[in-house]
Amino acid sequence: MCPIECVRAACPDPTWLEKHESFILTITASASALVGVLLAYCIKSRCTKIKCCGVELDRDPVNFNLNENVNIAT
Numbered sequence: 183m184c185p186i187e188c189v190r191a192a193c194p195d196p197t198w199l200e201k202h203e204s205f206i207l208t209i210t211a212s213a214s215a216l217v218g219v220l221l222a223y224c225i226k227s228r229c230t231k232i233k234c235c236g237v238e239l240d241r242d243p244v245n246f247n248l249n250e251n252v253n254i255a256t
Contacts, residue, residue, distance in 0.1 A: 220234065224239065227243070228243050229243070230242065230243065
């Protein structure tokens with residue numbers, strides 16, 4: 183009786199997900215980062231119409247005027 187065969191019987195082969203979990207994590211993190219970059223672009227953009235990958239966004243950007251309504255407490 184070989185001791186390696188006994189150990190092998192107690193530990194079955196890992197599943198596909200167990201073998202590739204770091205790859206799945208990398209793909210998920212990359213996709214999330216890409217979505218974050220696209221959303222940051224949409225927020226910072228001054229455009230009123232944004233079209234990307236079949237998605238069309240029609241919006242009214244916020245006007246930041248630093249010279250108006252500035253109250254400095256002294």
